[in-house]
Amino acid sequence: MSSSLRTPFTPAVPVVAPKPFLLTPHQGEAARALLAHVSALPLTTADAQLLATVVTIRAARAGVGNLTGQDVRSLRLADPEGAVTAFAALGWQGYEALLGGDLVTPVGVIVPDLSGQPESALHFGKLMRSRVSGWTVRTLSAKPVKKTSTAARLAALFLAAHGPADEHGTLPAHLPGHCRAALPELLDKGFLRELDGDRYLLAEAVRHLSGMRPLPDVQPATRDEPEAEGPSWQEWKDRASVALRRHVEAVESCPECALSTARVSEAFMRKALPAQFGEKARTAYGVWAAKYPDQGPAAAESAAAFRALHGHGPSVKQLCTALGWGKMSRQLRIHVIRRLIAEGWLTNTDPVPWTLRPGKAAQTGTAAAAPVAARRG
Structure with missing residues (x-):
């Protein structure tokens, strides 16, 4: 009797593409130069050093760093x-203007050492400054970091800038002492995989x-940076209409939401993509609708109160x-809200975020007629 070997079935594991690196090697050098410059400043607290890092990268090109009271608030400094x-x-x-209650008006902090001249301490080009500034924001808002102490978040910048992607790195010699003390936080929160001395x-x-x-295996012939770049957040706001700018500032300065500048800018600047709803989303909507029937009036009332x-x-x-x-998936949330918009209970100014408001049905007290097929998903 012959027997044949059978390989046990192993389900395929989906391959998740790694996130693209934010910095080129040359931009990584600039990030390390930024942090070395800040660590050499006569500042003694993590709060002051982290805020100085934000001001410095914004001032690196022209000697003036523009930021708002909301920018300072979003850093969640202890003092x-x-x-x-x-x-x-x-x-x-x-800098004194940052101490007022105005959270929206940009304040230009003049940094004499960064005059924008070739001999200035940090002479970054427009794209270089923009990319390192964006990297700073993204690092500080990374999920394993954003709820840690100021010293831990400052340490995250140093370790990310000096750390190889796939190999062990060595703590930089100019890492501030309070950052060293906060390293266990980064290990506990999952920013670091290993920490040994x-x-x-x-x-x-x-x-x-x-x-x-x-x-890369093949080195490029030059280190020239890409010519094209998107606008900075401030440039984007400067180009916006008066009405849109007013709306942006309402969201950015809202004390109830207390959203970070990174969160707000990403929401407004990202390219709108049409949502696709498959059978799974439609099935989930049917389950939701059975559990929460006739939610139109409540949704309109809640939007108005908000x-x-x-x-x-x-x-x-x-x-x-x-x-x-x-608990709802993102697709289900979008599907539900779009159905309420289609039925007239809500409306918005798509694709502008944070614009949901009561629709015509809420104003007249009757739901707009919707085809039976649409109601079935």
């Missing part, structure tokens, strides 16, 4: 007033933040959460 007043020892100018390894989830990405309190409409997620609809 923001102390961090701002520490700039007096640096000879910086104009002065050696560390970035976690897989943040390897794309590395300032020392692996070099707008009255915040000065702007809710996001899709904020509205679904406020209505207590339980």
